[in-house]
Amino acid sequence: MTSAPAIGFEYRPSRWLRRTLVLVAALALLAVALSALPMWLKLLLAVLVLLATWHALRRLAAGPVVAAGWGADDAWTLRMRNHDDMAATLASSRVLGAFVLLRLRTAERGMQVLLLAPDNSDADIRRRLRMRLATIQPGEALPRL
Incomplete structure (x- = not known):
């Protein structure tokens, strides 16, 4: 695959x-x-x-996150307001209709919560995230909100 x-x-x-x-x-x-x-x-x-x-x-x-990325190797990176890039891990996620809620844990800043809604993100990005989040195997299960 x-x-x-x-x-x-x-x-x-x-x-x-x-x-x-x-x-x-x-x-x-x-x-x-x-x-x-x-x-x-x-x-x-x-x-x-x-x-x-x-x-x-x-x-x-005053949220510190201005951009996020989920790499092909399942590594998350957060771009902070001060232009620092920070590694993060996906703690949990939830899909609520057109909304995608992500909880990302960083070593330096703790838990960061990102709500992707129709007014602050592209529909294609949310669709791709929903599809990729659905591929997480039950053995790799993340705690759901």
């Missing part, structure tokens, strides 16, 4: 994920506002929701 070709792609965080996060935060604020809690507790919970949302959006925007 011939080896699978290398797959490489640039990565940026999904705008859909950010928008969904903001929508969920807005719904949480609405739920707090409509609850029968005392006003001081409503204000406290609203501030907590806003801080958590702000923190999550900052973490998404």
Whole structure:
């Protein structure tokens, strides 16, 4: 059997994920506002929701990975924002419809999570990744999310 070709792609965080996060935060604020809690507790919970949302959006925007590649020899390489290339191993993966979620472990930076969605990646890249991820043998089974 011939080896699978290398797959490489640039990565940026999904705008859909950010928008969904903001929508969920807005719904949480609405739920707090409509609850029968005392006003001081409503204000406290609203501030907590806003801080958590702000923190999550900052973490998404400051993601260190700008590109990734999966070589024919099953080795992963991550290109970081500071232009360093880092070796990584695939810890787990999940295909959710048109989305591909990858968890890659690096020695220097720990776990890096990449969400490939229709708004931040090419459909052909996601298709090739899905096909190649499906070829992983059960003996090489990765822990699924």
